[in-house]
Amino acid sequence: MSDQPAHAPYDALLLLSFGGPEGPEDVVPFLENVTRGRGIPRERLREVGQHYFLFGGVSPINDQNRELLAALREDLAAHGVDLPVYWGNRNWAPYLTDTLREMTAAGHRRVLTLTTSAYASYSGCRQYRENLADALATLTAEGLTPPRVDKLRHYFNHPGFVRPMVDATIAALGRLPDDVRAGARLAFTTHSIPTSAADASGPAEGHGDGGAYVAEHLDVARTVAAAVREETGTDRPWDLVYQSRSGAPHIPWLEPDICDHLETVHGEGAPAVVMVPIGFVSDHMEVTYDLDTEATAKAAELGLPVARAATVGADPRFVAAVRDLVLERAASERGERPERCALGALGPSHDLCPVGCCPARAPRPAAAGADSPYVQGASTS
Known part of the structure; x- marks a missing residue:
C-alpha cells in the first residue's frame, strides 16, 4: 500500500x-x-x-x-x-x-x-x-x-450541494401560511447573465441555446423539485428565473427576472411562491438585497405570500x-x-x-x- x-x-x-x-x-x-x-x-x-x-x-x-x-x-x-x-x-x-x-x-x-x-x-x-x-x-x-x-x-449536482437545498426548500414551504402552502409554486433563482455568455458556457460542443449554464441550473431545479415532491407528497409547479441583471439595457440577458415572474404568477392565480436561490453558495448581497429586499417588496405590493429558502453556506x-x-x-x-x-x-x-x-x-x-x-x-x- x-x-x-x-x-x-x-x-x-x-x-x-x-x-x-x-x-x-x-x-x-x-x-x-x-x-x-x-x-x-x-x-x-x-x-x-x-x-x-x-x-x-x-x-x-x-x-x-x-x-x-x-x-x-x-x-x-x-x-x-x-x-x-x-x-x-x-x-x-x-x-x-x-x-x-x-x-x-x-x-x-x-x-x-x-x-x-x-x-x-x-x-x-x-x-x-x-x-x-x-x-x-x-x-x-x-x-x-x-x-x-x-x-x-x-x-452544482454534488449531493452535498443539492440535499441542503432540498431541505431549505421544504423549510421555506413550512414558513408559508397554512392556507396557501399546498398551492405554492417554486421559483428557482440564479444570476442573470447575457444570453451570448450563456450560449457559450461549458465545453464547445454544447454551446448554443443557453449552453451549460442554463442546462445545469435546469437539472438542479428538476432534481430539487422532484425530491421536494417525494418528501412532501405534493407535486408543485416550478420555474427557473433570474435576478441581479446589470449592464447595458440593449444587450439581451437571461429572463424572466424574479420580480417580473412574481407579477406573472400572481396574475395567473398562484397563492404563494417559494424563492430558491440555487445559483448562489451563500446569502451574500445579491441574495439579501435582490430577493430579501427587492423581490420581497414586490411580493408585498402584489399581496403575494413568499418565503425564501436558505442557501447552502457552510x-x-x-x-x-x-x-x-x-x-x-x-x-x-x-x-x-x-x-x-x-x-x-x-x-x-x-x-x-x-x-x-x-x-x-x-x-x-x-x-x-x-x-x-x-x-x-x-x-x-
Whole structure:
C-alpha cells in the first residue's frame, strides 16, 4: 500500500471568492475593482453602491467565507486530511495575488482551488481562472516560482450541494401560511447573465441555446423539485428565473427576472411562491438585497405570500462534499478511478476545463484548463 496521504499530490486548498466591501469607505473602491477597465465614473459607482450602503456598506460574503473557511479546516482536520486551507478574493482583501504569494512563501507546490461558484459560465468559472493566471504571472514576474494550481470540478449536482437545498426548500414551504402552502409554486433563482455568455458556457460542443449554464441550473431545479415532491407528497409547479441583471439595457440577458415572474404568477392565480436561490453558495448581497429586499417588496405590493429558502453556506454536508471533491481529484491525479458523486441527469463535470470552454470575448490566459500556460516550469493546467 502507498504511504502517500489521501490528498496527495496536493499540499494546500485555496478558497477563491468574489470579495466584498467591509465598510462604507470600501464600497466605491471595491466597485472600481469589479468594473476596472470599463470607464465607469465614480459618481455612477456611488449610485450602484446604494445596495451596499443600505447594509452599512458591508457585504455579508466575507463573514460567510470566514465561516466556510473555518468549517473546511475543522472538517479536514477531523477526518485526518492534513491540508492547509487559504482564502483569496478576486476583488477585495484578502486579494488572490497576496494569498498565492503567501502560499508560495510557505513552500506549497500543488494547490487545489475551490471557487464559490458552482456552475459553468465565463463569470462563474473562466474569469476566476483568468484571475488565477494573472496572479501566477505576477508572482513569476517577481522572480518567484509559484505552485501549480488546479480547480475542483463544478459541484452544482454534488449531493452535498443539492440535499441542503432540498431541505431549505421544504423549510421555506413550512414558513408559508397554512392556507396557501399546498398551492405554492417554486421559483428557482440564479444570476442573470447575457444570453451570448450563456450560449457559450461549458465545453464547445454544447454551446448554443443557453449552453451549460442554463442546462445545469435546469437539472438542479428538476432534481430539487422532484425530491421536494417525494418528501412532501405534493407535486408543485416550478420555474427557473433570474435576478441581479446589470449592464447595458440593449444587450439581451437571461429572463424572466424574479420580480417580473412574481407579477406573472400572481396574475395567473398562484397563492404563494417559494424563492430558491440555487445559483448562489451563500446569502451574500445579491441574495439579501435582490430577493430579501427587492423581490420581497414586490411580493408585498402584489399581496403575494413568499418565503425564501436558505442557501447552502457552510452546511456540514456541503463542507463534507468539498472534502469528497478534494480526495476525488487527488485520487484522479494519482491515476486512480474514484467514485464521482452526482445527482440529476448530467453526471459529474470535467476536472480540466477543455479548450473553448466558456470563452472570453477577448482571449486571455486562464489557469486550470487544457489550454493553460506553464508558469516557471509548473503547469497551471
